[in-house]
Amino acid sequence: MPHKFNAGRREKLPKQKHRVTNxxxxxxxxxxxxxxxxxxxxxxxxxxxxxxxxxxxxxxxxxxxxxxxxxxxxxxxxxxxxxxxxxxxxxxxxxxxxxxxxxxxxxxxxxNGLSVSAKATSKNVKPAQLVVDSTGLKIFGEGEWLEKKHKTKRKRCSWRKLHLGLDLVSGQIVCSDLTTEDIGDPTALPGLLDQIDGPVDLFLADGAYDGEPTCAVLTERFGSAIDVTIPPPKNAVLSSGAAQNPSIRDRHIADIRARGRMAWQKASGYNQRSRGETLMGRWKTVIGPKLKAHSFENQKTEARIGVRILNRMTELGRPNFERTA
Structure with a gap:
């Protein structure tokens, strides 16, 4: 996705045009x-x-x-x-x-506790290219209106956090989890990776996953050959051993300093992470922006069924695009 820093002064790029071939x-x-x-x-x-x-x-x-x-x-x-x-x-x-x-x-x-397999059976033999993102889902209960209108403290948490992992190759959701709103994205990542059986050669995520612990978990699970693309913040500094043994994060920081963030995004393929945000928009359009169940276990079952629904719809057919302008 385009980086919005200094958006008013950067060069405006023309929007690409595509058409569906099938x-x-x-x-x-x-x-x-x-x-x-x-x-x-x-x-x-x-x-x-x-x-x-x-x-x-x-x-x-x-x-x-x-x-x-x-x-x-x-x-x-x-x-x-x-x-x-x-x-x-x-x-x-x-x-x-x-x-x-x-x-x-x-x-x-x-x-409550229904056993539902969240991932579909993929026929693709190629290594997965994983995009991970999270979004908030509204739950039943007294929320912002009670707090804003009546100045009363809400009695329960009004959000759940949905974590999804999309395979760019197959278009399927290969891992998912529903947590409370206080669970950070890096904390939920190991549980998502446990749901993936095959190899992964590319990992894309936003800056919330930035840090050496994330890279360490990914290289431990999928080997040192995995391409981890996570944007470091603008004030990121190189590690102490960057001169002799640079880490994946060190290489990204050096590349951004040398070429600029926009050039790094294009060269590294980070722009493909927009498909993760598209998945979140698709969830809130097809499944909905809130959960109907009241208990946490029923909400987790509802989220797993929602994953199966989107994967089933993907199996019915996907568009093929070609660029026209």
Missing amino acids: WAEYNESLRRRCDLTGWISDDALALWAAPPRTTPGGQPVYSDLAIELCLTLGMVFKQPLRQTQGLMRSIAELLGVEIAVPDFSTLSRRG
């Missing part, structure tokens, strides 16, 4: 994103009932897949749990299948 396929994929047959398969209906329980206790009626499917449809069509129950009941009638539909209280109870 518009017919991409246009059809956009239609399929709200096609019910794209979300409900025969396999899902066949696995609707829970498997027989072999341990002491009550027998569950619905499988985890059934609960996940209902919660997914509620998020896709932005419906509360009661309306989700009615939506699934009408879909079962239209499909002509005799299945029991879980009620809203069952969806809420089973959503």
Whole structure:
């Protein structure tokens, strides 16, 4: 993304123009994103009932897949749990299948701690090029209006922090986490990296991840050959051993001093980090800017399902661009 420092005095660059080369396929994929047959398969209906329980206790009626499917449809069509129950009941009638539909209280109870795999199965054999970013999501509760209007201290935290890792090669979200607002980005990074099985040869992130601990974690996980591109602040200084053994951060600082920040961004490929910000905008447009669940565990389940939804939509089709100007 362009660096906004001294934006009033820097040279204005003309905006690039692109066109989509596979518009017919991409246009059809956009239609399929709200096609019910794209979300409900025969396999899902066949696995609707829970498997027989072999341990002491009550027998569950619905499988985890059934609960996940209902919660997914509620998020896709932005419906509360009661309306989700009615939506699934009408879909079962239209499909002509005799299945029991879980009620809203069952969806809420089973959503607590539901095992949902946040990452999709990638068919790409190339090393991942990882872009990591975070954003805030509004949660239910008394928030800024109560504090501003009535001068009353809010009773609960009004935000959660969503951390996402995007693979530039496949376009899939390969790692995600939902934390409280006091968790810093570098603190959440090791948990994100634990979700990645394959190799990573490029890591892009904003200045919040700047520091030697981040580089140390990345080189320990993926080897010294990984290309770590994190912009240091304008007042960054070289380390004590930069002359004999410069670190990745030292090389970035020296390159910015020699060539300028804009030239460094273009040469290092840091501008591709804008796709991470595009992902955050896509989340807040498709999934929404707030979480519906009230408990933290249900909110984490909701975030994992949101990741699966965006990955499923990406699988339906992606646009191919070519530059025209």
